[in-house]
Amino acid sequence: MEAISTENPKEAAAARRQAIILVFFCTISGAAAQILGKIGMSHFSPQPLAILTNVPLLSGYALYGLNTLLMVLALRKGELSMLYPIIALTYVWVTLLSYTLLHEPPNLFKNCGISLIVIGVAVLGSGGKK
Amino acid sequence: MTPQLLHSMLLVLAASVIGSFGAVFLKFGSARITRNPLSFLNPQLAFGVALYLGSSVFYFLGIKGGQLSILYPLVSLGYIWTLLWARLFFQESFTKQKCAGLALILAGVVLVGMGAS
Numbered sequence: 001m002e003a004i005s006t007e008n009p010k011e012a013a014a015a016r017r018q019a020i021i022l023v024f025f026c027t028i029s030g031a032a033a034q035i036l037g038k039i040g041m042s043h044f045s046p047q048p049l050a051i052l053t054n055v056p057l058l059s060g061y062a063l064y065g066l067n068t069l070l071m072v073l074a075l076r077k078g079e080l081s082m083l084y085p086i087i088a089l090t091y092v093w094v095t096l097l098s099y100t101l102l103h104e105p106p107n108l109f110k111n112c113g114i115s116l117i118v119i120g121v122a123v124l125g126s127g128g129k130k
Numbered sequence: 131m132t133p134q135l136l137h138s139m140l141l142v143l144a145a146s147v148i149g150s151f152g153a154v155f156l157k158f159g160s161a162r163i164t165r166n167p168l169s170f171l172n173p174q175l176a177f178g179v180a181l182y183l184g185s186s187v188f189y190f191l192g193i194k195g196g197q198l199s200i201l202y203p204l205v206s207l208g209y210i211w212t213l214l215w216a217r218l219f220f221q222e223s224f225t226k227q228k229c230a231g232l233a234l235i236l237a238g239v240v241l242v243g244m245g246a247s
Contacts, residue, residue, distance in 0.1 A: 072163070075156055108245070109244045120230075
């Protein structure tokens, strides 16, 4: 019940896949949280009422909460050293969302960088199939 | 290197170390989760979340100074610390896939940082 059983390779592989999927959703919600935070901060004013009605900022924080929950559920099933670096996918989504939603100009460095991250995550995720 | 940049780098470096320990405690806490939702309220998880919040404070103070091309890669050093702690505390192995994947990810983060500033 507590830990994943390594005795049954089929079960272990399924648990691993489930953990990777959870972290994947974690990176999407993390990216949405960052973009919402950025939008919220762009019309931030330090008054209590303004903060309480700042929907993007508040939903950004709520997503951070969801994010942590997903990460914890993933860590229950999988290896920390494999799952934690996958969080770098957040950079990929944030970059793509800033291109489309925040109309930031694309550039070669960013494009090469997010491609390398995607390849790196694919390599990480391919491990364990010994 | 300006004192301002050094200050930002130290803050971000601290954030990466604190955050990596946050992940370790989340992993410890996650093992205590059962079907009972109240099992989420365990000290390890609470400490992990607290470390995450603490790490984000250092991170935001650090990146306020700009220079993302230098600061982003420092943040991602957290992945390396986590790999070390995972081996130390959870007996997880360093595999070729993990090291190669991590190297690619780090290179990618460096490039994203260079593109951002």
